[in-house]
Structure formats: structure tokens, C-alpha cells
Amino acid sequence: MFGLGKQRTKLGKWLDQRGITQAWLMKETGLNKNTISELTSDKDRSPTLKTMQKIIKALRKVDSSVNSNNFWDV
Template sequence: MLWGGKPRSRFGKWLDKNEINQIELERASKLSSGTVSKLCNDKQYRPKLATIHKLNKGLGKIGKNIDVEDFFC
């Protein structure tokens, strides 16, 4: 959990571990705050392929090249 709030998804925990905040990810990936929030907090959320592509591209912009499909498949 983060700050005693909602439990984080595996992706949310990975962001926390790598000290990437959600706002930074929103800006780099051009995803909405609602989408990034779901990615980070909703363990049941399965993003569309287009969202995964934007996420990968955004993470690349901030120097984190991972395969985010590992988190959502």
C-alpha cells in the first residue's frame, strides 16, 4: 500500500520502486490521469493495446525501457 491508501497494482508498485510519479508518467505517455490511476491502482484493469503502446513510449522517454505487457497479461 502507498501512504495507507488503496493497494497498488504490480505496475503501481514498480513505479514506486523506480521513483516514477504518476504525473510524470501522464506527461511522458500522454495518457489521462484516470487511465494512469487505473494502471497503478486497479489490479483488475486490463488496458487496450493502444494504451500499452503509449505507456511503453512514455516510459522510454523517461529512460525506463521495460515490457509493460508483463504487468497486464
């Protein structure tokens, strides 16, 4: 099971529930491993607008109803 014992953000929990790996998200977005890791585990970390757009675009390949409000207060 994904996410065992880890602190997770809303994004991290969403990925875990769907069995999506951070590596997949990294590949789809072209973002750095550390950026993805921080956004899935650090509740105080907020993405830039450009990073947010890349993540949402990738996640919409899995669920077309996803939007940034699902994960971050914007």
C-alpha cells in the same frame, strides 16, 4: 515514500520502486489522469493495446528492458 497505504498493481509498484510519479507517466504518455490512476491501483483494469504501447514506450525511457508482460497478462 510513494504508495503508502494504497492498493497497487504491478505497474504502480514498479513506479513506486523507482520514484516515478503518475504525473510523469501522464505527461510522457498523454493519457488521462484517471486512466493512469486506475491502471496503477485497480488490479481488474486492463489497458487497451494502444494505451499499453504508450505506457511501455514511456517506461523504456527509464528502463529499456521493460515489456508489457512485466505488468499485464497478455
